[in-house]
Amino acid sequence: MGIDITKRSRMENDLRESEERYRQLVELSPDGIVIHCGSEIEYANNAGAKIIGATVPGDLYGKQVMDFVHSNSKKMVEQRMRKIAAGNTTIPFAEHKLIRLDGSDIDVEIAGVPLTLKGKPAVQIVIRDITERKEIEKNLSRLEAMNLVGEMAASIGHEIRNPMTSVRGFLQILQDKEECTRYQEYFSLMIDELDRANSIISEYLSLARNRPVAKKEQNLNAVLKRLVPLIEADASKKNMRIKLLYNVVPELELDDKEIRQLILNLVRNGMEAMSTGGELTIYTSLDSDEVILAVRDQGQGIKKDALGKLGTPFYTTKSNGTGLGLAVCHSIAERHNAAINVQTSSAGTTFEVRFKVTIS
Structure with a gap:
């Protein structure tokens, strides 16, 4: 009799230890774990609460699990739950795609397993936040598209530019002839359009990932200061103000021509986003091991549906845009081991280019 009691006590103790190990595994899991019974949430671990946007797991108890499923995913989730x-x-x-408590949506992966909870059938779902992975996939897709466009442009750019140069030269000769004086306006217009076409070809070529760059050690502030007269001239034409803030930053390996193009593209983008009288702020700073170049406008901000498409070749919100300006910026940033971040609101938009400091 004593042996049976000892054996049962040991078994109960082993069971408690097993349950405690399982509880710790669930509580400490980096994946979100939610258990629902009849679609009503009975349990969530800390990771699950964080993914859905709750302060503590208890905030989710008693809520319907389907209330957190985005309308785009509802049908599929319901089918999987029935299965x-x-x-x-x-x-x-x-x-x-799930909807968090604050109304924002989040990309996740979900798996499910049946179990019994308090004698009733229940479902344990495992939720993984894949926001970062989706962002990486989106960036890779954009970079591949940019590289493809750049390579195509490189293969035909020479053949297109040669005849364009010839046409432009003959137009200039005709423009100088006395008998063509009355057509000056038309000649100027044709030459301007050829120059615009040549500029677009240059933008296409800038998208190629393997484009050769001539980097040298220099200071970002110095590159920016050399551009100030041109930037201020552009702003003056549009009756806008430029605010410049230089902070001490270390040297970087930069291709002067490419960084000038990057800055001008971001500055002109910011100006186009603003109304007359607006102020554009350009500043540099150091954040840990990153040098930051930021351009902040006072426009109306970027719409949410457009934000995810920024930098995609040929995507533009402007009636006369090519959709290559920001794509070129991303391509230049990639060749400089830099990343572009965007913060936007109804008060304006800030583009941050973050360069890794590699020079000791």
């Missing part, structure tokens, strides 16, 4: 219930089987990870 668990009907076949008492697990469902593998699949991508879905």
Whole structure:
């Protein structure tokens, strides 16, 4: 009798230890874990609460799990949940979109497994936040598209530019002839259009990932200061103000021509976003091991649906835009081991270019 009691006590102790290990695994899991019974949330670990935007797991208890599923994913999630219930089987990870408590959406992967909770059938779902992965995939896709466009432009650019140069030269000769004086306006217009076409070809060529660059050690502030007269002239034409803030930053390996193009593209983009009388702020700073170049406008901000498409070749919100300006900026940034971040609101937009400091 004493042996049976000892054996049972040991078994109960082992069970408690096993349950405690399982509880710790669930609580400390980096993946979100949520258990729902009849679609009502009964349990969530800290990671699950964080993904859905709750301060503590208890904020989710009693809520309907489907309330957090985005309308684009609802049908698929319902089908997968029915599959668990009907076949008492697990469902593998699949991508879905959830709605957090603050109303924002989040990309996740969800898997599910049936279990019994307090004698009732329930479902344990595992949720993985894939926001960072989706962002990387989007950036890679954009870079591949830019590189493809750049390579295509490189293969035909020479053949297009040669005849354009010839046409431009003959137009200038005709423009200088006395008998063509009355057509001066037309000649100027044709030459301007040829120059614009040549500029667009240059933008296409800038998208090629393997484009040769001539980097040398220099200071970003110095590059920016050399551009100030041109920037201020552009601003004056549009009746806008330029505010410049230089902070002490270390030297970087930069291609002067490319960085000038990057700055001018961002500055002109900012000016186009503002109304007459607006102020454009350009500043440099150092953040840990990154040198920051920032351009902040006072426009109306960028719409959410347009934000994710910024930098995609040929995407533009302007009636006369080519959709290459920001794509070129991203391509130049990539060749300089830099990243471009965007913060936008109804008060304006800030583009930050973050360069890694590699020179000791």
